[in-house]
Amino acid sequence: MGKNILTLTDHRTGETYELPITNGTINAMDLRKIKTHADDFGLMSYDPGFKNTAACKSKITFIDGEKGILRYRGYPIEQIAEKCSYLETASLLVNGELPTKSELGEWTWNITHHTLLHENIKKFIEGFRYDAHPMGILISTVAALSTFYPEAKNIMDAESRLLQTYRLIAKIPSIAACAYRHRMGLPYVYPDNDLSYTGNFLNMLFKMTRPKYEPDPVLEKAMDVLFILHADHEQNCSASVMRGVGSSHADPFCATAGAAAALYGPLHGGANEQVLRMLNEIGCKDNVPAYIKRVKDGGVLLMGFGHRVYKNYDPRAKIIKQIADKVFEVTGRNFLLDIALELEKIALEDEYFIKRKLYPNVDFYSGIIYQAMGFPVELYPVLFAIGRTSGWIAQWQEMLLDPQQKIARPRQIYLGEEYRDCIPVEKAGDPTEA
Numbered sequence: 001m002g003k004n005i006l007t008l009t010d011h012r013t014g015e016t017y018e019l020p021i022t023n024g025t026i027n028a029m030d031l032r033k034i035k036t037h038a039d040d041f042g043l044m045s046y047d048p049g050f051k052n053t054a055a056c057k058s059k060i061t062f063i064d065g066e067k068g069i070l071r072y073r074g075y076p077i078e079q080i081a082e083k084c085s086y087l088e089t090a091s092l093l094v095n096g097e098l099p100t101k102s103e104l105g106e107w108t109w110n111i112t113h114h115t116l117l118h119e120n121i122k123k124f125i126e127g128f129r130y131d132a133h134p135m136g137i138l139i140s141t142v143a144a145l146s147t148f149y150p151e152a153k154n155i156m157d158a159e160s161r162l163l164q165t166y167r168l169i170a171k172i173p174s175i176a177a178c179a180y181r182h183r184m185g186l187p188y189v190y191p192d193n194d195l196s197y198t199g200n201f202l203n204m205l206f207k208m209t210r211p212k213y214e215p216d217p218v219l220e221k222a223m224d225v226l227f228i229l230h231a232d233h234e235q236n237c238s239a240s241v242m243r244g245v246g247s248s249h250a251d252p253f254c255a256t257a258g259a260a261a262a263l264y265g266p267l268h269g270g271a272n273e274q275v276l277r278m279l280n281e282i283g284c285k286d287n288v289p290a291y292i293k294r295v296k297d298g299g300v301l302l303m304g305f306g307h308r309v310y311k312n313y314d315p316r317a318k319i320i321k322q323i324a325d326k327v328f329e330v331t332g333r334n335f336l337l338d339i340a341l342e343l344e345k346i347a348l349e350d351e352y353f354i355k356r357k358l359y360p361n362v363d364f365y366s367g368i369i370y371q372a373m374g375f376p377v378e379l380y381p382v383l384f385a386i387g388r389t390s391g392w393i394a395q396w397q398e399m400l401l402d403p404q405q406k407i408a409r410p411r412q413i414y415l416g417e418e419y420r421d422c423i424p425v426e427k428a429g430d431p432t433e434a
């Protein structure tokens with residue numbers, strides 16, 4: 001192993017530069033020393049979509065995309081999904097270690113006792129149209145929480161951060177449930193503190209006239225594991241937005257609303273909804289080859305396939321496939337699964353997908369389970385957002401406490417007009433009048 005130094009020669013000037021390599025990266029600011037003359041701004045790197053730029057150092061989530069490995073704080077996702085609850089996972093992500101029994105008890109108690117929404121929030125939600133997309137409701141209502149808790153601005157106060165953490169993890173399922181019930185024209189259901197985090201969420205969604213809702217244990221466990229699988233995924237689009245908004249020292253409710261907005265897009269967390277729409281459009285197994293052809297011709301994307309980081313099977317998709325079997329034992333088999341399995345089979349054997357290393361991602365099978373459990377398709381990205389909230393908070397807090405972090409502010413390559421004088425409209429000629 002040689003020295004951790006990169007030697008660069010700038011052939012414009014013939015100068016040679018030595019840049020230190022740390023953690024497999026060079027410091028982008030070192031490039032600025034590379035200049036053609038004293039007034040030159042210095043070299044920058046160009047990386048739209050941040051395909052090869054590390055924007056932070058993190059200790060939260062590790063992904064090896066080539067090998068299909070995902071770990072939260074060092075623990076393999078497969079073990080966490082099997083041995084932990086979602087709230088344990090959330091505590092692990094936010095606090096760095098798995099909680100002890102008493103720590104978990106306190107964490108759970110605090111989250112359970114912040115699930116109630118201010119009554120005005122419900123009035124706020126009532127203002128939405130009956131067919132408003134629940135993700136739009138979630139995004140705006142989470143932003144509105146900032147007005148209910150103005151002390152959340154004290155982002156450098158650890159106690160305040162913890163309180164907002166409890167509130168966010170606790171209230172997002174309550175908002176999601178209200179968004180759903182609003183859409184269905186059903187009265188909102190108050191949280192039931194006797195139930196687990198996930199059991200209570202199902203209660204707030206599905207309770208009808210019986211005085212006590214009892215969640216099916218298989219479905220409750222499946223939903224909890226789905227929350228775990230969605231909890232964090234290092235510097236994805238929404239986590240980057242969370243860090244970006246948070247870097248201006250906005251409060252965590254506004255930052256979470258921004259992150260949720262990023263998640264909503266069909267290339268990110270909105271993909272689960274689009275997968276279901278795609279499977280419905282395909283309609284039956286026999287139509288799969290024709291759909292694959294459309295994908296290869298560039299007409300449509302195979303939703304739920306491909307990933308910026310994974311160039312192998314997404315480990316979360318593997319676990320979700322196993323959950324599907326358990327859920328279907330309770331709900332009955334979703335016929336869309338056959339179409340999905342056929343799509344996967346054909347795609348994994350096809351040169352187009354093999355060459356581009358396109359595999360099923362977390363969103364490919366999750367929607368089929370959600371549908372079997374009775375969730376309307378528009379709610380799928382909201383379910384993703386509930387699980388991801390703990391990850392967003394962990395990323396936000398890590399960013400705030402990192403002394404190397406600054407306000408997010410990328411550079412650009414300006415290719416617009418050079419200097420020109422502004423001519424008042426009355427003096428400028430109008431080509432359309434000619």
Ligand code: CMC
Pocket residue numbers: 233236266267268269270271295300301302303304305306307308309356358361362363
């Ligand atoms: N269907 C067909 N072709 C695809 C797909 C797909 N789903 N994904 C990527 N490709 C092709 C793409 O057209 C490109 O081909 P070419 O080299 O000929 O131009 C090549 O594969 C590389 O794709 P890319 O767009 O450069 O890759 P990216 O890293 O910028 O995008 C992605 C990653 C997830 C946005 C993309 O794979 C995609 O749009 N997938 C479908 C949407 C989806 O399932 N999103 C959920 C992601 S996982 C959950 C989450 O984190 O939100």
